Structure formats: C-alpha cells, structure tokens
Amino acid sequence: MNYRHAFHAGNFADCMKHALLVWLLRAMARKPAGFFVLDTHAGAGRYDLAAGPAARTGEWRAGIGRLLDDPPAELADYVALVRQCGVYPGSPVLIRALLRPQDRLACCELQPDEFAALKRALRGDDRVAVHRRDAWEALGALLPPRDRRALVLVDPPYEPLDDFSRLAAGLRTGHARSPNGVFAAWYPIKHRAPVREFHTALRETGVRDIVAAELWLREPLDPARLNGCGLAVINPPFRFEAEVPPILRALLTRLGAGEPGAGIALERLVDE
C-alpha cells in the first residue's frame, strides 16, 4: 500500500470524479427519504494543496487550479463546495458537506496514517462512521443499509493494476446486497486494453443498467501516463445521461490542452 492520494489531490481526475459525485449526491437528495453513502476507499478526507505532497507535484494546478476562478456554470456547484470546504475536499468531506440530517455516511480506509487523518477530518458528526476496514470486504458487510437508499463510491488506487479485476467482482457483490443502490466506480485510462477488459467484465456480471462516463485529455496510447479517467455507474439516477455530458465537456474545455485524441464519452454498457 504505497499509494498516497495527497500527491494527486485536486488533479483533473479528482475534478472529474468529484464533479460527478456532487451531481450524484444532488440526485439522491431530490427525494426527501434519507440515503446512505458508502465510500469504500476514502483516503485522508481533505488535502492542503499549498504544502506537502500536493505542492510538490503541483498536479492540482492543472486541475482545480484552473476551475476556482470564474467556473463554468456546469461546474459552479462543485467549485462552490470546494471553496466552502476551505482545503481541497476528498470524497468523504465533499459527501459530508451534502448530507442532510436524515442521511448517513460510512467511510473505509486501510492505510493507518490516512485513516487517522480521515478520523480527524470527520470527527464530531454522528451521521458519519469511519472504519479501518478492507473496501472489498465492506461491499458485502456494510450493504444493504437498513431502511435507506444507497450510493456507493468505489475509488481504488489501482496500485497494483489488479484493482481493475477486483472491481467488477466487488460491484457484483455490492449490487447483490443492494440491487437498487447507485454504484459509482472511478477508473484510470492509461491505455485502452485494461478499460476494454473492465467493461467486458462488467457486462459479464449480469448486472443491468450500467453506463460509463469518460474524459480523455489525449489519445490513451502511453501506458505510463494518466491520459484520462472514467466513472462506471450502476443504476444511474434519472437525467444522468442528459446532464453529465455537459459537465464532462466543461471539464475538458478548461482542463484539456487541445491534444490529439482528447474527448468525452457517455456509453451505455448494459441496458436497464
């Protein structure tokens, strides 16, 4: 477990994941009944971009750094939340910012330092539980939530890359426990082959109603670079397919550098 998210916090891939996460949370909150969010790979919860690992890599400058001033309308909600949080919010802090009194959040994180930081970031809120627990095991153990709708974010580090192969199985396990839950799984796009295999594995799970939203900064040819990223969503809420492409386009307009092969896609992998 060498991965530390702080080196990458606020980069273009975080912006894509977090902008769509905010959209999903708003969609969940359209109904008054409470919902439960499971963040399986939660990280440290919040990141100082001005110091430490994030400042060393500076990845955020080509991500949230290009959105903070005068954000496009499609990203205004996400950027306003980032500003409201003060430091760059990881997924747990963003989710907590949008919980209503009737909603709940459970976060899992295995790495000891990240877990300790996460506990500090989320303390004092009885809607929130933090577990030092394996994500893949939690997908079976923490679902289904009692009396609540569920949103599950699965955001593994892909170090080693075999997180890709665990992902389809993990989603199948979670979906079997919570068939009406909304599941969102982030994935890197370095080159096409692992993504194609993942999409095939998802189709073979037998789970219905799956879409994939993707953003590429360039043609995904160099496997050593993060050329793009995707979010596979099971049971996408109403209007996901209409409202997410403009968000992806706004991200690409601000964060892309006009490289060959840049683009966005929203692909339906499995019908309802």
Ligand SMILES: C[S@@+](CC[C@H](N)C(=O)[O-])C[C@H]1O[C@@H](n2cnc3c(N)ncnc32)[C@H](O)[C@@H]1O
């Ligand atoms: C990509 S980061 C999470 C970032 C976070 N979701 C966000 O958006 O702010 C992945 C995290 O998963 C943790 N992790 C890795 N394997 C895990 C496992 N099997 N169970 C729980 N956490 C794990 C890592 O320590 C790391 O902090």
